[in-house]
Amino acid sequence: MAYRDLREFLNKLEEQQELVHVKQEVDWNLEAGAVIRRASETESPAPLFEKIKGYPKGFRLAGAIVATHRRLAIALGLPSSASFPDMMDAYDRGITNPMKPRIVRTGPCKENVIMGDDVNLYAFPAPMLHDGDGGRYISTWHFVATKDPDTGWQNCGMYRQMVHNRNHLGGLTMPSQHMGAILRKNEQCGKPTEFVTAIGTEPVTACVAASAVPYGVDELDVAGGIRGEPLEVVKCETVDLLVPATTEIVIEGHVVPHMRVDEGPFGEFTGYRASPRAPRWVYRVTCITYRNDPILTQSCMGVPPSETSSISALCKSWAVRKALRAEGLPITDVYVCGEAGCLLCIVSTKTPYPGIAHRIASVVWGTQGGSVSPKVMVVNDDIDIHNMNEVIHAFATKCHPVRGTHVVEHAAGFQLCPYQNLEERTWGKGSNALYDCTWPIDWPPEIAVPPTASFRNIYPEDIQQRVLSNWKNYGFKDK
Amino acid sequence: MAKVYDTFVERLSDLEENKETELVIRDCETYEARRVNAVLVSSKDKLPEGDMLWVRALRGQKLTKEPWLIRITAELGSILD
Numbered sequence: 001m002a003y004r005d006l007r008e009f010l011n012k013l014e015e016q017q018e019l020v021h022v023k024q025e026v027d028w029n030l031e032a033g034a035v036i037r038r039a040s041e042t043e044s045p046a047p048l049f050e051k052i053k054g055y056p057k058g059f060r061l062a063g064a065i066v067a068t069h070r071r072l073a074i075a076l077g078l079p080s081s082a083s084f085p086d087m088m089d090a091y092d093r094g095i096t097n098p099m100k101p102r103i104v105r106t107g108p109c110k111e112n113v114i115m116g117d118d119v120n121l122y123a124f125p126a127p128m129l130h131d132g133d134g135g136r137y138i139s140t141w142h143f144v145a146t147k148d149p150d151t152g153w154q155n156c157g158m159y160r161q162m163v164h165n166r167n168h169l170g171g172l173t174m175p176s177q178h179m180g181a182i183l184r185k186n187e188q189c190g191k192p193t194e195f196v197t198a199i200g201t202e203p204v205t206a207c208v209a210a211s212a213v214p215y216g217v218d219e220l221d222v223a224g225g226i227r228g229e230p231l232e233v234v235k236c237e238t239v240d241l242l243v244p245a246t247t248e249i250v251i252e253g254h255v256v257p258h259m260r261v262d263e264g265p266f267g268e269f270t271g272y273r274a275s276p277r278a279p280r281w282v283y284r285v286t287c288i289t290y291r292n293d294p295i296l297t298q299s300c301m302g303v304p305p306s307e308t309s310s311i312s313a314l315c316k317s318w319a320v321r322k323a324l325r326a327e328g329l330p331i332t333d334v335y336v337c338g339e340a341g342c343l344l345c346i347v348s349t350k351t352p353y354p355g356i357a358h359r360i361a362s363v364v365w366g367t368q369g370g371s372v373s374p375k376v377m378v379v380n381d382d383i384d385i386h387n388m389n390e391v392i393h394a395f396a397t398k399c400h401p402v403r404g405t406h407v408v409e410h411a412a413g414f415q416l417c418p419y420q421n422l423e424e425r426t427w428g429k430g431s432n433a434l435y436d437c438t439w440p441i442d443w444p445p446e447i448a449v450p451p452t453a454s455f456r457n458i459y460p461e462d463i464q465q466r467v468l469s470n471w472k473n474y475g476f477k478d479k
Numbered sequence: 480m481a482k483v484y485d486t487f488v489e490r491l492s493d494l495e496e497n498k499e500t501e502l503v504i505r506d507c508e509t510y511e512a513r514r515v516n517a518v519l520v521s522s523k524d525k526l527p528e529g530d531m532l533w534v535r536a537l538r539g540q541k542l543t544k545e546p547w548l549i550r551i552t553a554e555l556g557s558i559l560d
Contacts, residue, residue, distance in 0.1 A: 128510060132539025134487075135510045165511055168559055261558050262487070262503070262512070265539045276537035277487045282559065 002077065002227035003202045005108070005246035006295060009075060010048060010062065016080055018045050018071050025051040028061070028136070033129035036063030036300035043068050043305060048295070052125040058293035061125050063300060064307070065141070066203060072310040075203035076226065084386050085333060088318045094204075094226025095213070095318070101220045101231040107245025113237060114288045119167045121285065124249060126163050129300045130267035134277050135162040137266065138169070138251075141299040141307065142199040143209030143219070145241050146182045146255070149191070154241060155179055156219035158210040161197060161251075161283065162263050169197075169251075169283040170263035172275065174415065178215055183255055183281060192254035194239035195283060200248025200297045205231065210307065211315030212369045220244075238287045248294045253285040269301045269308035270341040272418040274425065309338025316342055316369030323367045329360055332381040336373055339388060343417065345373035346385045349438070357436040358406065365411065365432055372414045377435040382457070398437040408432040483507040484549060485533035491542045494534065496520050503558055504532065504549070514555035520548045 003009040013019035020039075026032050026049045035047050040063075049061040066072045073082040076090045114120070126138035139161035147154050155178045161169040173180040186193040198205070205223040213219050220242065224230040233242040238252045260279035267273050299307045316336035324331045330350040337344040345364050349356060357378035364370035379385060379394045399405065413420060413430025424430065439449045451458060459467075471478075484504040488494060494502075496519055505512045520526045521543070529548030536542055 122509070130539070132535055132541070134539070135505070135512070163510070164559060165557065265537065273538045277539075278537070 002204070002229050003075075005202050005244075006062075006200045006248055006297065009203045010046075010065070010295075012074055013046060013065065013071060016070075016074060018068075018074065018080070020045045020047050022047050022049045023051060025053055026061075027053045028055070028125045028127045029053075030128050030131055032061055032063065032125075032127045032298075033300045036129070036298060037302055040064045040067045040300060040306050041303065046071060055125045059125055060293065060295045061127065061298060062200075062295050063298045065297060066207060066310050067299065067305055067307050069310055072207070072314065075207060077228070084314070084317070084335065087314055088321065091211075091226060091314060091318050092322070094228075095222050097225045098218070098221035099224030099227075099230045100218075101224055101233040101242065101244075103242065104232045104234055104245050107232065107234045107247075108291045109234065109243065109245055109247040109250050110289050111292045112290050114290075115237070115286070119285050119288055121163045121166055121169070121251075121288070123288075124290075124294070124296055126296065127298060129298070130273070130302070132273070133162075133266050134262070134264040135164070135170075137162050137298075138296070139171075139197050139199060140301070141206055141297040142197055143201070143206060144171075144179060144195055144197045145243070146179050146193050146195050147241065148182050148216075149185050149189075149193075151216065153216050154218055154220070155182060155215075156198075156205070156209045158206065160266060162266070164261060164263075164282070167253075167285045168261075169285065170261055170280055171283065172264060172266075172280050181215075186255075187257040190257055192257055192284075194241060194254050195252070196236050196239055196241040196243055197251040197283075198243040198247040198249075199251070200291075200295050201244045202227075202231075202246060205244055206297070207311045207315075210311050212319055213315075214368070236287070237289060246291075249290045249296060250288065251283075251285055252287040252289075253283055256282045256284055267300070267302045268416055269304075269306060269312065270343065270416050270418055271303035274416045274418045304339050304341055308342060312336075312342050313338035316345075316373070319367050319369035320345060320347075320364050320373075323363050323370070324360060327359070327363050329356070329363065331360065333385050335385045336369060340375075343373055343414075344375045344377060345370055346377045346379065346391055348379050348381045348383050348385050350381050351438045351441050354441055357434060357438060361406075361432070361434040365408075371412065374411070374414065374417065374430055374432045375435065376432070377437055379437045380439060382452070383437075394437045395435060398439065399435045404436045406434040406436065408434070482530040483533070483546070484530060485535055487535050487537055487539075488542070489537055491534060494519055494547075497525070499552055501555065504551075507533075512558045514558060514560075515551045516553040516555060518550045518552060523548055526550060 070080040263280040526548040532549040
């Protein structure tokens, strides 16, 4: 059964030793961010801060709640030990069977309603996550919803929001992102764009908001599909948008047309602060509603692992796998590599004909998820692409520095790629690279392809079985 | 007690010492930014009564080992005005 709200999910994490209640007072100014960051990097349980310096009892902060594959599996309703392909299958079942949300009259998110001059974003313990960030970020694990003015489609995406003052937020939204397109449509007509930010939803909604759902598809429907039951949603107080009824904190207002104010920088999912402080969109807040004892959810992005290496990797891998399968390519697995900040896509495949790696790479770069993975590595189907030891070994030993590396210049760029120079970042210019780590099929296997000297490959089956069944008898603790 | 502010610049050389300058600073207690006129110096002995000003690059890293000093001469309002 799906989680009714964030609190049920946190209880489940606690049951599985995936949550730590931090009862000691923690400062919102860098300390909480440092804890979340270290918990992410060490794959420790998610911290739930229960006492935030300067904030009333009950105002809590939860970090890194799906920052690991284990916790993402739990969020998707799977065992924590579920494999990455199992999680992709669960995501696939949900996204191909969307369920419309059910509108209810009211819900816990309306327990407190603050309007007009009483609005105060500083009432919530928005943390200063990284030293040198542009400000306190209230929205880093959440969704922001806006409506397409032409179609009425409600888009939900994860767009960071920094606190400017009591009733203004600032944020980065790229033109290629769905909300970026909506904001520009309205701005061209001189109109503000209504928005709502939902912080602390049940876990699936935020995960879907962080994923690359196609334009025109309602993320709330997809979340219902993954949950296996519709979300219950309520209407906002001051804008014509819907949010899950059990959301912890709901911020309503409008994005101001023709207004940009410096926002950022922010420690990003690539593991760097690649984009500078710069003039960006401004959100004017008209209303805040929240649950009693609200929980502010936060991701402290940075060097993987983080939520990027869990949910972003998952949804991008799913999208690329779907596109490659649709082309009939004989791929066996896809992993948009979380360890690489999703800037690398690894594909394992059979190699029925020469040049298949090029076809695979072309399809990867043609998808929305794969377009921000400028590096593609194609390996033979005997490689477990979720085992980085095997992947690095294949790259180092099978990819010829000249014949195996194929560079594509003048590609669409990704502005957050840290290795790009300033001009490339500014203009979104890019280049791609394919690393073909498959054995060439025109090599005579007996002569040119060296056998792999691994336990799995170089011993007869009966010897492998004997060794495995006697492993503990030899004195080893486990397999 | 001296207050602590910071500011973001492209290059350290964008700042001029000992000259009234308009700039955006952040109060490091609230991280709310505002526009001010201020006199800046790079070492404490040049402005012993000044408040502290960390100078950061546009990507957030501190550009000096020690903070500069700042004396605010006029409040110019919010960056949102």
